[in-house]
Amino acid sequence: MFKSLAELRAACAELPSGDAASAAAVARREGQLTKPPRSLGRLEQLVEWLARWQRRNPPRLSQVDILVFAGNHGVTARGVSAYPAEVTTQMVANFAAGGAAINQLARNAGASLRVIPLALDQPTADFTVAPAMSEAEFLTAVTTGYDAVSPAADLVCLGEMGIGNTTAAAALVAALFAGGGGARWAGRGTGVDEAGLARKRAAIDAALDRHAGILADPLSAAAAVGGRELAAILGATLAARRQNIPVVLDGFVSTAAAAPLKKLRLDGLDHAMAGHVSAEAGHRTLLGELGLTPLLDLDMRLGEASGAALAVLLLRAALACHTGMATFAEAGVSDKA
Amino acid sequence: MFKSLAELRAACAELPSGDAASAAAVARREGQLTKPPRSLGRLEQLVEWLARWQRRNPPRLSQVDILVFAGNHGVTARGVSAYPAEVTTQMVANFAAGGAAINQLARNAGASLRVIPLALDQPTADFTVAPAMSEAEFLTAVTTGYDAVSPAADLVCLGEMGIGNTTAAAALVAALFAGGGGARWAGRGTGVDEAGLARKRAAIDAALDRHAGILADPLSAAAAVGGRELAAILGATLAARRQNIPVVLDGFVSTAAAAPLKKLRLDGLDHAMAGHVSAEAGHRTLLGELGLTPLLDLDMRLGEASGAALAVLLLRAALACHTGMATFAEAGVSDKA
Numbered sequence: 001m002f003k004s005l006a007e008l009r010a011a012c013a014e015l016p017s018g019d020a021a022s023a024a025a026v027a028r029r030e031g032q033l034t035k036p037p038r039s040l041g042r043l044e045q046l047v048e049w050l051a052r053w054q055r056r057n058p059p060r061l062s063q064v065d066i067l068v069f070a071g072n073h074g075v076t077a078r079g080v081s082a083y084p085a086e087v088t089t090q091m092v093a094n095f096a097a098g099g100a101a102i103n104q105l106a107r108n109a110g111a112s113l114r115v116i117p118l119a120l121d122q123p124t125a126d127f128t129v130a131p132a133m134s135e136a137e138f139l140t141a142v143t144t145g146y147d148a149v150s151p152a153a154d155l156v157c158l159g160e161m162g163i164g165n166t167t168a169a170a171a172l173v174a175a176l177f178a179g180g181g182g183a184r185w186a187g188r189g190t191g192v193d194e195a196g197l198a199r200k201r202a203a204i205d206a207a208l209d210r211h212a213g214i215l216a217d218p219l220s221a222a223a224a225v226g227g228r229e230l231a232a233i234l235g236a237t238l239a240a241r242r243q244n245i246p247v248v249l250d251g252f253v254s255t256a257a258a259a260p261l262k263k264l265r266l267d268g269l270d271h272a273m274a275g276h277v278s279a280e281a282g283h284r285t286l287l288g289e290l291g292l293t294p295l296l297d298l299d300m301r302l303g304e305a306s307g308a309a310l311a312v313l314l315l316r317a318a319l320a321c322h323t324g325m326a327t328f329a330e331a332g333v334s335d336k337a
Numbered sequence: 338m339f340k341s342l343a344e345l346r347a348a349c350a351e352l353p354s355g356d357a358a359s360a361a362a363v364a365r366r367e368g369q370l371t372k373p374p375r376s377l378g379r380l381e382q383l384v385e386w387l388a389r390w391q392r393r394n395p396p397r398l399s400q401v402d403i404l405v406f407a408g409n410h411g412v413t414a415r416g417v418s419a420y421p422a423e424v425t426t427q428m429v430a431n432f433a434a435g436g437a438a439i440n441q442l443a444r445n446a447g448a449s450l451r452v453i454p455l456a457l458d459q460p461t462a463d464f465t466v467a468p469a470m471s472e473a474e475f476l477t478a479v480t481t482g483y484d485a486v487s488p489a490a491d492l493v494c495l496g497e498m499g500i501g502n503t504t505a506a507a508a509l510v511a512a513l514f515a516g517g518g519g520a521r522w523a524g525r526g527t528g529v530d531e532a533g534l535a536r537k538r539a540a541i542d543a544a545l546d547r548h549a550g551i552l553a554d555p556l557s558a559a560a561a562v563g564g565r566e567l568a569a570i571l572g573a574t575l576a577a578r579r580q581n582i583p584v585v586l587d588g589f590v591s592t593a594a595a596a597p598l599k600k601l602r603l604d605g606l607d608h609a610m611a612g613h614v615s616a617e618a619g620h621r622t623l624l625g626e627l628g629l630t631p632l633l634d635l636d637m638r639l640g641e642a643s644g645a646a647l648a649v650l651l652l653r654a655a656l657a658c659h660t661g662m663a664t665f666a667e668a669g670v671s672d673k674a
Contacts (some may be wrong), residue, residue, distance in 0.1 A: 034431050035438055036419065036527040040643070041616060041636030082373070082673060090670040094371050099663025101372055108657045190373040279378060297634065298651070299378030306377070313650040314635070320445045326436025333427040336419060 002139045002146070002235075005219050012219075012264045015241050018052035018271065025057040032327040042295065043318035046273075050315065053246040053271040054154065058323055064111040064312055066157040066305050067148050067236055068095065068102060071141075071229035072123035073164030074132065075207075080167045080200040082191040085123065088163045092117050095161075101302055102159065105309035110316070111157065116148055118228035127171065128206040131224040138223035138231050145232030149239040156240050157275070157312060159250040159305020160229040160257070163190070169256035170282055171204045171225035175215040176263050177289050181205050187252070187281030189301075218260035226257070233257035241271045248308040248315075251278035251301065255286050262290050276300060276307030339476045339483070339572075342556050349556075349601045352578050355389035355608065362394040369664040379632065380655035383610075387652065390583040390608040391491065395660055401448040401649055403494040403642050404485050404573055405432065405439060408478075408566035409460035410501030411469065412544075417504045417537040419528040422460065425500045429454050432498075438639055439496065442646035447653070448494065453485055455565035464508065465543040468561040475560035475568050482569030486576040493577050494612070494649060496587040496642020497566040497594070500527070506593035507619055508541045508562035512552040513600050514626050518542050524589070524618030526638075555597035563594070570594035578608045585645040585652075588615035588638065592623050599627050613637060613644030 002008040026048045031037055038044060050059035070092050076085045094100045095115040106113035118141055124132035133141070149156055162168075166189035174185045182201030192200060207225045214220040222231060230253065237258040240247045249255050249272050261268035269290060276296035277284050287294055295311045328335040339345040363385045368374055375381060387396035407429050413422045431437045432452040443450035455478055461469035470478070486493055499505075503526035511522045519538030529537060544562045551557040559568060567590065574595040577584045586592050586609050598605035606627060613633035614621050624631055632648045665672040 039639040104661040302376040320441040324441040
């Protein structure tokens with residue numbers, strides 16, 4: 001349990017680096033496999049990345065865990081979403097019953113799925129008028145996320161559900177990457193109309209004004225204008241790094257949630273990849289700010305770790321090639337003219 | 338067996354259309370599933386496309402067949418490839434032994450793999466000086482591809498192997514989409530160096546000059562400057578359409594091979610999708626000419642249907658969501674505010 005922002009900040013500063021030797025061993029083998037050099041493109045880089053952050057050669061994907069955190073948001077009172085706040089709880093029930101997209105996508109990817117609701121009956125405060133969370137509430141949510149990561153996982157996918165949370169995510173990245181405000185970062189979320197989008201922009205700008213004094217600190221910003229499920233994703237991303245587990249981020253909200261780690265340390269998200277770029281307006285911009293190149297671009301905007309779960313399919317394919325292919329020598333194929 | 342170009346041309350002109358009713362039924366159900374409308378983006382369109390061209394609601398992916406056609410090319414005498422021509426036969430042996438990338442990717446995708454070598458001991462003629470194939474040779478290759486498509490398949494992925502075949506593919510699309518020549522269409526293939534690339538461009542331009550009189554006809558062009566594996570892919574693409582089987586094309590060579598169908602009929606490739614856009618220089622340009630939007634963009638340039646096999650993973654994921662998700666009514670989730 002993180003007991004203070006200072007303690008959490010210290011944990012964010014003590015991060016293991018990747019293992020260059022494992023990554024180099026993967027690259028060496030890739031060069032010997034029966035294909036023109038680098039002709040599997042991004043797939044080869046994925047295996048190197050897995051090896052680097054698992055600190056293991058070859059890497060493995062025996063246990064892939066999908067964690068979906070759910071939270072409720074006081075800012076929904078500002079009319080920022082196309083859906084009523086009770087949908088968060090309804091969708092958590094739908095996850096439990098197996099009826100949501102991520103249930104199908106997790107099974108399809110051979111991944112376990114765990115949905116973790118965070119005090120759904122206690123929405124965060126409307127951050128246009130007060131901090132979304134107290135320091136204690138924020139640290140509790142971060143710790144919940146931190147503790148949700150199993151040390152046995154080979155890969156963790158992080159997703160979310162929470163009516164109103166694209167507003168929180170946009171406010172958070174507007175705080176972290178100053179200069180654009182609501183106009184730069186607000187998108188349509190689940191499908192808000194033009195008037196709702198205007199209210200969303202206004203709510204973000206009001207939050208930036210209201211909390212201006214403390215937004216320079218990434219963790220304070222995450223507490224003031226974020227959300228519980230975002231805080232949990234931050235905690236899970238941190239836990240994964242400290243346990244040598246690579247992370248697949250999902251869409252705009254997941255990426256925004258993890259972004260404070262990059263602001264605290266330039267290499268803070270090097271163990272994380274962007275499973276996809278979503279159709280939510282700010283996601284591509286945010287990935288650019290973070291230097292992340294998304295694996296997929298399928299015009300999705302669902303959240304729930306749905307894009308991350310699809311990325312798992314490509315990671316498995318990449319690893320299957322790496323471990324299963326014959327070398328030029330084994331296959332008796334001429335290596336160049 | 339196609340006995341003449343005229344007979345083949347007639348077959349290319351008699352194509353079934355897609356089934357709008359099945360596609361509409363899929364779209365209707367997608368709108369009822371527990372997610373914001375269209376939030377699964379491209380995944381939803383994929384299921385609609387499967388339903389339209391399988392003429393079936395819901396569509397299915399019980400039998401996915403990957404067909405890899407292999408051929409040899411006389412134009413390799415012009416020094417257009419980084420690898421010697423014997424690698425084609427060596428790689429076919431590697432496919433048989435299970436050591437190639439596509440072996441791993443097919444298994445990973447739950448697809449069957451069939452590799453079909455086409456007269457590897459009889460390379461096509463060097464098309465800078467003579468037609469690559471006689472009409473009879475071309476029709477034999479087209480027929481081989483046509484007959485390789487099983488009527489039981491729910492989806493067919495088409496790939497190729499053939500040292501020198503990016504030169505043939507580039508010459509073919511340079512003939513089909515006049516005005517660019519070798520400079521527009523030649524890429525590095527398996528990794529040819531600068532001098533080899535110059536020879537490749539020159540070979541393409543020489544072929545365009547040599548066969549100028551007959552290149553206006555897409556099928557004659559495919560015989561004069563194509564290759565046996567390209568002709569087989571053309572035949573397989575045609576067979577799939579006539580048997581209501583959607584097709585996933587792979588990279589530059591596969592797409593070029595199928596392109597004559599689009600030149601013969603504006604909707605000739607509507608049952609085909611681009612599994613990915615490869616790193617081979619001309620592929621993105623070619624997809625643009627054909628109006629195809631690739632599903633993946635992973636900087637791959639291997640061929641072997643490798644990109645198409647990855648696309649199967651996303652098709653399966655899309656179908657799993659479509660068939661497995663609960664509707665708003667079933668789940669008791671509020672549909673909009």
